[in-house]
Structures are given as C-alpha cells and as structure tokens.
Amino acid sequence: MKIRIPFKKQQFDAREEAIIDAVNRLLSEKGYDLMTMDDVADAVGIAKGSLYKHFSSKDKLAAAALIRLLNATMAELETLPDTMPEIEKIRHILTWSLKLRLEGGVPHLPSTSLTLQRSLMLNLEYITLALKMHKRFHAMVAKAREQGALTPLVPDDVLVYTLYSRACDPTVDFLLRDKRMSHEQIVTAMVHATLGGFLSEQARTAAQAAA
Amino acid sequence: MKIRIPFKKQQFDAREEAIIDAVNRLLSEKGYDLMTMDDVADAVGIAKGSLYKHFSSKDKLAAAALIRLLNATMAELETLPDTMPEIEKIRHILTWSLKLRLEGGVPHLPSTSLTLQRSLMLNLEYITLALKMHKRFHAMVAKAREQGALTPLVPDDVLVYTLYSRACDPTVDFLLRDKRMSHEQIVTAMVHATLGGFLSEQARTAAQAAA
DNA sequence: GTCTATATCAGGATAGAC
DNA sequence: GTCTATCCTGATATAGAC
Numbered sequence: 001m002k003i004r005i006p007f008k009k010q011q012f013d014a015r016e017e018a019i020i021d022a023v024n025r026l027l028s029e030k031g032y033d034l035m036t037m038d039d040v041a042d043a044v045g046i047a048k049g050s051l052y053k054h055f056s057s058k059d060k061l062a063a064a065a066l067i068r069l070l071n072a073t074m075a076e077l078e079t080l081p082d083t084m085p086e087i088e089k090i091r092h093i094l095t096w097s098l099k100l101r102l103e104g105g106v107p108h109l110p111s112t113s114l115t116l117q118r119s120l121m122l123n124l125e126y127i128t129l130a131l132k133m134h135k136r137f138h139a140m141v142a143k144a145r146e147q148g149a150l151t152p153l154v155p156d157d158v159l160v161y162t163l164y165s166r167a168c169d170p171t172v173d174f175l176l177r178d179k180r181m182s183h184e185q186i187v188t189a190m191v192h193a194t195l196g197g198f199l200s201e202q203a204r205t206a207a208q209a210a211a
Numbered sequence: 212m213k214i215r216i217p218f219k220k221q222q223f224d225a226r227e228e229a230i231i232d233a234v235n236r237l238l239s240e241k242g243y244d245l246m247t248m249d250d251v252a253d254a255v256g257i258a259k260g261s262l263y264k265h266f267s268s269k270d271k272l273a274a275a276a277l278i279r280l281l282n283a284t285m286a287e288l289e290t291l292p293d294t295m296p297e298i299e300k301i302r303h304i305l306t307w308s309l310k311l312r313l314e315g316g317v318p319h320l321p322s323t324s325l326t327l328q329r330s331l332m333l334n335l336e337y338i339t340l341a342l343k344m345h346k347r348f349h350a351m352v353a354k355a356r357e358q359g360a361l362t363p364l365v366p367d368d369v370l371v372y373t374l375y376s377r378a379c380d381p382t383v384d385f386l387l388r389d390k391r392m393s394h395e396q397i398v399t400a401m402v403h404a405t406l407g408g409f410l411s412e413q414a415r416t417a418a419q420a421a422a
Numbered sequence: 423g424t425c426t427a428t429a430t431c432a433g434g435a436t437a438g439a440c
Numbered sequence: 441g442t443c444t445a446t447c448c449t450g451a452t453a454t455a456g457a458c
Contacts, residue, residue: 012423030325033244036451050424052453112323112381114241151407154400157389161382162404169380170323174372181366189365193373196362197407223441247433260436261442269434 016054016064019044023065025104032062032113059119063126069106070129073097077136086144087195087203090163095191097167102176102183106167137163149203159198166194227265227275230255234276236315243273243324270330274337280317281340284308288347297355298406298414301374306402308378313387313394317378348374360414370409377405 022043026035037058041048055061076096080089100106120126141156150159175186199207233254237246248269252259266272287307291300311317331337352367361370386397410418 031244031323033242034325037453038451046423047425048452049426049454053423056453058452112242114245151403154404155392155396157386157391158382158400158404161385162380164385165381169373170376171369171372174375175368178368180368185366189369192362193365193369193408195408196410197404199407248435249433257441258443259434260444263435264441267435 015044015046019051019054019061020065020068023061024069024106027062027065028101028104028106032116035062037061059116059123062116063120063123066120067126067129070126070133072100074129074133074136077140085149086140086147087149087199089140090144090159091191091195094163094166094194095187097163098172098187098190099183101167101172102186112168134160149200150198151200154198162194162198166190226255226257230262230265230272231276231279234272235280235317238273238276239312239315239317243327248272270327270334273327274331274334277331278337278340281337281344283311285340285344285347296360297351297358298360298410300351301355301370302402302406305374305377305405306398308374309383309398309401310394312378312383313397323379345371360411361409362411365409373405373409377401 019040022040023035026039026043030039035058037048037051040061041051044051051061055064073093073096077089077093080092084092097106120130137160138156141150141159144150145156150156169190172186172190175181175189181189196204230251233251234246237250237254241250246269248259248262251272252262255262266275284304284307288300288304291303295303308317331341348371349367352361352370355361356367361367380401383397383401386392386400392400407415
C-alpha cells in the first residue's frame with residue numbers, strides 16, 4: 001500500500017528541514033541567547049511572521065534542532081556492530097560529534113544557556129529522548145568498564161558528561177581560530193586528549209599496540 | 212613616608228570590590244549575556260544609576276572581573292617554586308582553577324559569549340594581560356614537553372587552550388547538579404581526566420609511582 | 423501560509439533631583 | 441555619589457491584509 005504524500009506537504013516539510021538547518025548553524029555560531037528570530041528568518045529567506053507558522057516560539061525552534069541532533073546521535077550508535085568493543089564505540093561517537101561540530105552542524109549544547117535549559121525541561125519530547133540517550137551512554141560506559149577499558153580513578157558519570165561536553169569545548173573554537181591545524185588534526189588531537197584521561201593501563205597498551 | 216588613604220576613597224574601593232565580587236558570582240551563574248545590570252545592582256544593594264558611576268558599561272564591568280581573575284591566576288603562578296617540574300605546575304594551576312570555579316568565584320570564560328569576546332578585544336588592559344598569561348602558559352607547556360612529560364600525539368596549543376577551557380566545562384555543572392560527588396572528588400576526577408590525555412608514558416609511570 | 427506592520431516588554435544607558 | 445524616573449534600542453510575539 002503506497003501512500004502518496006501531497007506536494008504541498010512535501011514542500012512544507014522541506015521548509016521545516018531548511019529552518020532547522022539554519023537554526024543548527026546559528027546555534028553553533030552564536031548560541032541560543034544571541035540567536036534572534038530575525039536571524040533565523042533571514043537565513044532561511046522567509047519573513048519572521050511565516051517562521052511563527054512553523055514554530056510557535058524560539059524555545060520550540062531550538063528544541064526541534066536539539067531533538068534532531070539527539071535522533072541523529074542515536075541513529076549513529078545503531079550503525080555500530082555489537083561485536084565492537086565498547087571503548088571503541090565511545091571513541092567513535094566522540095569523533096563523530098566533534099566532526100559534526102566542525103562542520104558547523106552541532107548546536108552548542110543546552111548547557112550553554114540557562115534559559116534554554118529551563119525551557120527544555122518543560123519539553124516532554126526532548127526530555128524523553130535525552131533520557132533515553134543518557135541511559136544509552138551510561139550503559140556503554142558501564143560495559144566499557146566491565147571490559148576493563150577504564151581507569152578506576154575516574155567515575156562513570158564524568159565520562160558520560162564529558163561525551164556531551166567535549167563537542168562544545170571552547171578549546172575547539174580557539175584551535176579553529178588559530179588556523180594552524182586541519183579539522184582532521186583537531187579531531188584526532190581532541191579525541192586522544194579526551195579519552196586518554198579515562199583509559200585503564202590495559203586499554204592504553206592495547207591502543208598503543210593497535211597504532 | 213606613610214600615605215594616608217582618605218576614608219571616602221577606602222569606602223569607594225571597597226564598594227568596587229563588592230561589585231566585582233557580585234559580577235563574578237553572576238557571571239559564573241548566568242553568563243555574560245543573561246546577567247543584567249539590574250541583577251548586579253540588586254546583588255550589591257545599590258541603585259542601577261549608582262552602578263554606572265563606578266563602571267560606565269556592562270562591558271567594563273565584565274572586563275574588570277576578568278582582569279581580576281587574570282591577575283589572580285598570574286599571582287598563583289608566582290607562588291610556585293622554580294624547582295617544581297613544569298607538569299606539576301600545570302596540574303597545580305588546573306586544580307586551582309577548578310576549585311575557584313566550584314566556589315562560584317570564576318566567571319565562565321570569555322569564550323562563552325561572542326559579544327563579550329568582541330568587546331574584550333577592544334580593551335587594551337585586558338588584551339595585554341591575557342596575552343601575558345597566554346605566553347606564560349605556552350612557556351610552561353613548552354618546558355613540560357622539554358622535560359619529557361607530554362605525549363607527542365597532542366600539540367602544545369591543545370593543552371594551553373584546555374587549561375583555559377576546563378574550568379568552564381559543562382561536565383562540572385552536570386556533576387554538581389547530581390550531587391553525587393563532593394567538590395574535592397570532582398576536582399580530582401576532572402584533573403586526572405584532563406591531564407591523563409596529555410601525559411607521555413614516562414610521566415604516567417612517574418605519576419603512578421608517586422601515588 | 424506568506425507577507426508587512428505593530429504590540430509589548432526587557433534591558434542598557436542617561437537625566438536630574440538631592 | 442546615591443537615588444528615582446525615563447529614554448531608546450532591539451527582540452519576541454501577534455494582527456491582519458492578501
């Protein structure tokens with residue numbers, strides 16, 4: 001049973017995607033508080049009034065962008081084979097996040113803005129997804145620890161939160177501004193510097209042998 | 212030759228200190244963009260009009276707080292004995308920054324806000340100090356590398372910028388919110404996780420022997 | 423559903439009395 | 441130098457024509 005999607009609807013959805021794209025870029029550039037609805041409207045090329053037909057508030061707009069990001073992250077996790085050691089999954093998702101950020105696609109996380117944080121806490125769809133991802137991350141880290149990859153000196157929570165935070169680390173901004181390292185070099189260095197502090201001796205020698 | 216400082220002047224200076232204290236707290240809580248002059252005036256307990264007699268703009272206010280922070284950081288560095296291995300100095304200053312942050316004393320760094328960043332770039336006193344500290348950090352990291360403490364896999368710049376960034380890492384906010392770790396535990400874990408990624412094998416085994 | 427106003431309000435900065 | 445009252449810009453959100 002094939003369902004035809006009306007052209008109008010397609011057009012509408014495409015526009016919404018375009019809006020969220022713009023929001024993503026703007027959020028990563030200016031952050032939530034400095035991003036204005038005028039910015040968004042201009043970037044998409046529509047009037048501000050029209051923008052409000054799609055999203056009833058600035059909150060909703062940012063939430064939509066973050067929800068898309070959460071879904072993308074979950075999808076990326078799905079692509080990883082079950083057989084992959086958990087620490088490699090962690091490395092993969094960290095690398096993926098950093099790359100996304102460098103391409104300008106990733107919002108500065110909610111952590112950046114108190115106002116955004118508060119409004120997100122009232123958004124059921126966002127909370128549900130965020131919680132799901134949080135559990136997923138926790139499970140991944142716990143398994144990595146079972147597999148002996150993590151140092152006992154740092155608790156699980158620290159690594160979980162670091163996975164969220166590193167993609168919006170100002171260090172990356174500074175390195176970008178210097179223009180002395182390529183995107184790829186930045187990612188490699190950041191991943192090494194970030195994970196290096198969490199690895200057990202065992203995992204470290206294993207990683208060294210691999211390299 | 213003893214110079215008497217007029218009482219009025221003492222009072223004035225004390226008030227300025229109180230203002231900067233409040234700004235520090237507010238900056239660390241809400242960040243630059245969300246901090247309002249009303250907030251500051253209320254926190255200090257004076258009228259907004261009076262506030263402007265002390266600082267002619269919001270920019271200046273934030274700059275004053277950051278300048279005080281830079282000076283405090285330089286002073287802290289001065290206290291360290293020359294004989295101390297550079298990597299230990301690095302560890303010390305990182306620990307110091309994190310503690311300060313946990314006490315609510317440290318502003319979220321300029322990196323947080325684009326607007327603040329831009330206005331700071333026009334503030335000669337700030338730029339001069341920031342550059343001085345930047346050079347100081349760079350020298351410290353370069354020496355640490357000479358002393359064989361750093362891994363060749365991560366460039367100096369990354370560590371330098373990390374020293375700035377880690378004190379405003381959202382990871383710390385998350386850990387604080389959970390209330391599952393004491394301030395001291397948070398500092399220890401963050402320092403280990405942060406520096407762990409930069410150490411050479413040599414430094415790592417040395418650190419392990421020390422512990 | 424898109425546009426062009428416009429209502430409304432918050433926040434930075436200033437004026438002017440004391 | 442402190443206060444109160446006010447100006448003015450910029451930003452969210454809405455109204456109303458097409």
